[in-house]
Amino acid sequence: MDSICDWFAADSARQYLAEDKLIENYYSNEVAELGVVPIVVSYVGNGKGKGLVATQDIAAGGRIFNERAAFAMQNMDNHPLARVCGVCLAFLGNKNNTMGNKDNNSSVEIAAVAHLLRRSLTPREIAAVNDAFAAAGLAKHEALDLSCFVEGNDTEMTKTCSTRYCSIECRNYDLRNGHARICPARVEHVDTFIEHATSTNESFLLALKVYAAVAERVASLGLSSPDLSAQEQLKRALWPFRLFAKDYWWNICQPDLDSSAEELTLALKSILKESSQYLKYIFANVPQLTPILTVEFYSLIMGIFEQNNVSLVNPSPVLSIIENLSLTDKILQSKILESVSQLMPENDCYSEHHHDHGSHNGGHSHSHSHGHDYEDDDDRSEDPFEVLDALVAEGNGLHTIHATINHSCTPNAMVFKDASTLVPNNVSKSETKIRNGSTIVIAIKDIKAGEEITVSYLDEGAVNEYDEDEDVEEEKEIDEDHIAWRAMSLKEYGIRKCECPKCAPPQA
Numbered sequence: 001m002d003s004i005c006d007w008f009a010a011d012s013a014r015q016y017l018a019e020d021k022l023i024e025n026y027y028s029n030e031v032a033e034l035g036v037v038p039i040v041v042s043y044v045g046n047g048k049g050k051g052l053v054a055t056q057d058i059a060a061g062g063r064i065f066n067e068r069a070a071f072a073m074q075n076m077d078n079h080p081l082a083r084v085c086g087v088c089l090a091f092l093g094n095k096n097n098t099m100g101n102k103d104n105n106s107s108v109e110i111a112a113v114a115h116l117l118r119r120s121l122t123p124r125e126i127a128a129v130n131d132a133f134a135a136a137g138l139a140k141h142e143a144l145d146l147s148c149f150v151e152g153n154d155t156e157m158t159k160t161c162s163t164r165y166c167s168i169e170c171r172n173y174d175l176r177n178g179h180a181r182i183c184p185a186r187v188e189h190v191d192t193f194i195e196h197a198t199s200t201n202e203s204f205l206l207a208l209k210v211y212a213a214v215a216e217r218v219a220s221l222g223l224s225s226p227d228l229s230a231q232e233q234l235k236r237a238l239w240p241f242r243l244f245a246k247d248y249w250w251n252i253c254q255p256d257l258d259s260s261a262e263e264l265t266l267a268l269k270s271i272l273k274e275s276s277q278y279l280k281y282i283f284a285n286v287p288q289l290t291p292i293l294t295v296e297f298y299s300l301i302m303g304i305f306e307q308n309n310v311s312l313v314n315p316s317p318v319l320s321i322i323e324n325l326s327l328t329d330k331i332l333q334s335k336i337l338e339s340v341s342q343l344m345p346e347n348d349c350y351s352e353h354h355h356d357h358g359s360h361n362g363g364h365s366h367s368h369s370h371g372h373d374y375e376d377d378d379d380r381s382e383d384p385f386e387v388l389d390a391l392v393a394e395g396n397g398l399h400t401i402h403a404t405i406n407h408s409c410t411p412n413a414m415v416f417k418d419a420s421t422l423v424p425n426n427v428s429k430s431e432t433k434i435r436n437g438s439t440i441v442i443a444i445k446d447i448k449a450g451e452e453i454t455v456s457y458l459d460e461g462a463v464n465e466y467d468e469d470e471d472v473e474e475e476k477e478i479d480e481d482h483i484a485w486r487a488m489s490l491k492e493y494g495i496r497k498c499e500c501p502k503c504a505p506p507q508a
């Protein structure tokens with residue numbers, strides 16, 4: 001059924017003109033969820049479709065909004081290093097109940113160290129962690145460690161589900177979005193799906209979450225609006241996801257159609273076909289989903305992640321402990337460092353352990369600095385603290401409002417995903433403090449009401465470098481190279497012709 005694909009991936013501009021009010025209302029509700037923030041999603045034209053626009057003047061350095069991912073996942077090879085919530089990527093505590101959690105030994109920090117060491121801490125080690133915290137003057141964090149089963153609500157389970165939650169709120173969120181339909185402990189074939197995704201493309205795991213959420217929406221529409229046709233129910237259930245969709249995965253992955261294009265399309269089709277086979281088994285009891293369990297539709301869902309995903313990084317609480325442990329417990333410190341180096345994914349190298357899924361990552365390289373200044377590579381390789389750079393939770397997420405921000409080569413805002421992203425001089429470090437897999441968007445220039453808010457999808461450092469005042473001739477030369485580099489790099493974000501003020505200045 002091609003028509004559902006055409007409808008789903010209607011180009012943003014056409015879609016906007018046809019459904020103006022519907023889309024605007026949807027986004028104004030989503031913006032309201034973020035709290036009082038000076039933004040609106042609207043049609044910005046110039047071939048860009050929709051974008052984010054300031055509704056008030058925003059001073060440089062000001063936080064515009066922060067947003068939790070609608071769907072997030074931890075990268076598979078990061079599991080040994082960080083035990084985090086399946087919804088928000090916050091580090092888990094070590095209490096599995098919802099009773100008062102004020103015990104000193106149940107903090108997120110102790111749970112994180114225990115996870116790295118693969119065992120419970122001895123009372124002496126617990127005391128050392130607590131002392132390290134006191135020495136650093138840091139507050140400890142409490143969080144739960146909940147399974148997906150709600151007491152009194154349990155269905156029969158033959159296996160276990162590894163998804164855990166840091167709070168009841170996160171667990172409820174996942175259950176509302178259909179977790180029970182894709183829980184390996186309750187549903188057959190989910191394990192095989194996950195295995196296949198892990199060995200081919202982990203974004204399939206996010207796609208699975210989207211299918212589960214659509215199934216949940218279809219089921220509740222079936223109850224609330226039984227008179228609607230099955231197709232209408234499906235379209236309504238899919239509607240919000242449609243606002244992310246632009247193109248087929250196989251088109252996005254190969255912006256330059258060359259001789260290898262056909263080969264790549266075939267390879268992608270083949271893994272989509274395998275993966276969609278498992279999807280069909282998993283959702284066999286939701287017949288309304290049949291039209292979207294095709295390779296074509298699956299390719300549109302994967303295209304969503306390719307163009308909108310934000311890579312997320314959450315620094316481990318162990319980072320702040322470990323440096324202060326040296327004062328109190330050298331032995332525990334070296335045990336942790338040794339364990340981290342054993343658990344590190346193979347070939348992971350210094351400050352380059354993020355996974356580029358071709359994602360819209362807001363233009364940030366991860367730079368983790370834990371107070372160790374390395375003079376050069378040789379020093380680094382001898383420094384046991386080097387392994388700390390792998391000690392973060394890493395994942396990917398899809399954010400509703402964030403995904404409406406367009407790229408500019410002269411951006412007026414910047415995205416922060418973790419406390420160690422390089423902070424420009426005019427932004428206070430305290431503005432960028434985040435936890436729990438959310439992103440923060442901060443103004444880096446004064447923004448006037450009515451102006452579009454833009455970020456750079458490319459490497460921030462590189463853009464700034466070329467913005468500096470240089471010798472005019474030299475700058476011209478650099479600019480020409482840089483324009484070519486930008487044009488090429490932007491293609492993988494679905495931008496064939498950049499419509500920012502620098503690349504397409506307004507005509508006089």
Ligand SMILES: C[S@@+](CC[C@H](N)C(=O)[O-])C[C@H]1O[C@@H](n2cnc3c(N)ncnc32)[C@H](O)[C@@H]1O
Binds near residue numbers: 402
């Ligand atoms: C993350 S989405 C941003 C929201 C998008 N404009 C929409 O209507 O949904 C990224 C897509 O927006 C468009 N886009 C973003 N920045 C652009 C730019 N500077 N020039 C042209 N198109 C742009 C491209 O289609 C890109 O794949």
